[in-house]
Amino acid sequence: QQQVKQSPQSLIVQKGGIPIINCAYENTAFDYFPWYQQFPGKGPALLIAIRPDVSEKKEGRFTISFNKSAKQFSLHIMDSQPGDSATYFCAASILGNQFYFGTGTSLTVIP
Amino acid sequence: GAVVSQHPSWVICKSGTSVKIECRSLDFQATTMFWYRQFPKQSLMLMATSNEGSKATYEQGVEKDKFLINHASLTLSTLTVTSAHPEDSSFYICSAYPRGRYEACTFGSGTRLTVV
Numbered sequence: 001q002q003q004v005k006q007s008p009q010s011l012i013v014q015k016g017g018i019p020i021i022n023c024a025y026e027n028t029a030f031d032y033f034p035w036y037q038q039f040p041g042k043g044p045a046l047l048i049a050i051r052p053d054v055s056e057k058k059e060g061r062f063t064i065s066f067n068k069s070a071k072q073f074s075l076h077i078m079d080s081q082p083g084d085s086a087t088y089f090c091a092a093s094i095l096g097n098q099f100y101f102g103t104g105t106s107l108t109v110i111p
Numbered sequence: 112g113a114v115v116s117q118h119p120s121w122v123i124c125k126s127g128t129s130v131k132i133e134c135r136s137l138d139f140q141a142t143t144m145f146w147y148r149q150f151p152k153q154s155l156m157l158m159a160t161s162n163e164g165s166k167a168t169y170e171q172g173v174e175k176d177k178f179l180i181n182h183a184s185l186t187l188s189t190l191t192v193t194s195a196h197p198e199d200s201s202f203y204i205c206s207a208y209p210r211g212r213y214e215a216c217t218f219g220s221g222t223r224l225t226v227v
Contacts, residue, residue: 041202043115043117044155044204049214098145098160099216101154104153
């Protein structure tokens with residue numbers, strides 16, 4: 001059973017575009033929602049995270065939008081660059097006891 | 112920030128042998144470490160949660176006799192793949208966070224295991 005559903009599976013945007021990756025969850029006990037970026041052959045790296053009492057969080061070019069009532073959250077990458085080409089995973093956790101990952105989105109930013 | 116070191120980054124072994132992968136928290140003490148397995152172009156699958164000084168908690172379907180986890184100190188957890196077979200070939204990743212600070216959860220760089 002997939003605790004966190006992620007879409008799309010892959011995404012191609014032009015440089016400067018704003019890719020949006022969406023995730024949905026069912027368990028309302030989740031209290032922490034991080035996004036990770038992973039390059040081939042490397043471990044995931046934390047990009048940005050949000051807690052359910054906040055509807056939006058920005059860090060640099062990355063923004064998380066959180067809709068608690070819809071149980072959805074999304075990642076927006078502003079002014080995307082070729083260097084942003086990677087796989088992105090959303091995740092959810094309850095007090096850090098376990099992290100449930102989405103299925104991943106492969107992003108390609110075309111120069 | 113929290114730094115997690117994983118070693119080796121890649122290993123090739125013969126079928127039937129055992130391989131040990133180390134996961135170290137370099138600048139913090141980690142009472143809990145997680146071990147994941149990732150197949151190409153797929154998500155991370157939690158294999159087990161490693162707790163310092165106690166037995167690891169394995170996820171359903173993960174053979175604990177095959178994937179031995181030892182968390183003997185607050186900075187080191189090891190995953191041993193015993194009697195490895197080609198189907199065990201995968202990317203193994205660990206993660207950890209400082210006690211009570213799961214927002215600082217950090218991943219190791221991963222270990223590519225190839226069993227021939």
